[in-house]
Amino acid sequence: MSAPPSRSLPGTGRTAVVTGASSGIGAATAARLAAEGFDVVLGARRMDRLTELAAALGARALPLDVTDAASVDAFVAQVPRVDVLVNNAGGAFDAKPVAEADLDSWARTFEVNVLGTVRLTKALLPALIASGAGDVLFVGSTAGLVSYEGGASYTAAKHGVHTLAETMRLELFDQPVRVIEIAPGMVRTDEFALNRTGDREKADAVYRGVRAPLVAEDVADCIAWALTRPHHVNVDLLVVRPRAQAAQHKVHREG
Ligand SMILES: NC(=O)c1ccc[n+]([C@@H]2O[C@H](COP(=O)([O-])OP(=O)(O)OC[C@H]3O[C@@H](n4cnc5c(N)ncnc54)[C@H](O)[C@@H]3O)[C@@H](O)[C@H]2O)c1
Numbered sequence: 699m700s701a702p703p704s705r706s707l708p709g710t711g712r713t714a715v716v717t718g719a720s721s722g723i724g725a726a727t728a729a730r731l732a733a734e735g736f737d738v739v740l741g742a743r744r745m746d747r748l749t750e751l752a753a754a755l756g757a758r759a760l761p762l763d764v765t766d767a768a769s770v771d772a773f774v775a776q777v778p779r780v781d782v783l784v785n786n787a788g789g790a791f792d793a794k795p796v797a798e799a800d801l802d803s804w805a806r807t808f809e810v811n812v813l814g815t816v817r818l819t820k821a822l823l824p825a826l827i828a829s830g831a832g833d834v835l836f837v838g839s840t841a842g843l844v845s846y847e848g849g850a851s852y853t854a855a856k857h858g859v860h861t862l863a864e865t866m867r868l869e870l871f872d873q874p875v876r877v878i879e880i881a882p883g884m885v886r887t888d889e890f891a892l893n894r895t896g897d898r899e900k901a902d903a904v905y906r907g908v909r910a911p912l913v914a915e916d917v918a919d920c921i922a923w924a925l926t927r928p929h930h931v932n933v934d935l936l937v938v939r940p941r942a943q944a945a946q947h948k949v950h951r952e953g
Contacts (some may be wrong), residue, residue: 720789764814883939
């Protein structure tokens with residue numbers, strides 16, 4: 699009888715790129731992957747924050763704006779080897795109903811969450827295939843799986859991210875690259891709700907209805923778990939929500 703596969707894939711010896719790594723889920727994921735032994739490359743626009751975080755983790759910090767082709771090219775040129783790409787950069791930039799849609803905000807939401815993600819993924823794909831055990835992980839959202847009232851631009855963009863993950867998994871079926879999606883529910887991060895509402899008081903109110911929102915480290919734990927499964931195990935989609943939010947959905951559905 700052949701030996702059972704090992705229970706987990708070590709981070710040591712693998713290089714992980716994390717985008718939007720200067721705050722929230724990206725920063726927590728970079729820290730968690732560094733603790734797992736990954737050689738982490740942090741990419742983000744705010745170099746002051748990034749440099750400090752990278753120094754604390756013994757990681758590399760590189761400037762990256764996923765909406766800027768020249769920035770992506772310069773970033774990719776500096777990471778010749780990559781085994782894991784965590785596409786985390788993203789966000790919601792308004793919560794207006796379609797009747798009041800601000801098209802600039804829609805364009806920005808799609809630029810960052812969808813086009814920027816495609817731009818970087820395309821550029822790093824040859825290196826991920828060359829790794830022989832590559833991973834592309836998309837940070838989607840529960841908003842990308844169902845529909846919520848308010849914030850149609852974000853909901854539509856994250857549906858795009860979900861479709862991207864599903865499609866790429868099919869496209870890469872004969873390549874040594876896993877495609878993983880994580881869809882968090884409500885996560886209390888400093889900037890996400892603030893970007894969406896544009897107001898600290900309103901941002902705080904977003905979390906008030908949820909008894910115990912997730913924190914960025916909860917999502918980072920799940921990302922690290924999925925990435926350290928043996929490479930023949932593809933965790934297609936992880937939906938991670940605060941328990942209270944899950945219960946609210948159930949009441950809503952049944953009521
Ligand atoms: N907080 C939540 O409730 C929640 C829920 C589900 C999904 N998400 C997703 O998680 C991811 C991280 O969000 P967060 O909650 O940590 O908020 P955040 O605002 O702290 O993180 C977003 C990061 O993306 C970066 N970013 C934005 N535009 C960029 C660009 N053009 N190039 C490079 N980086 C860019 C930001 O600078 C920031 O570091 C996002 O994709 C978000 O949509 C968040």
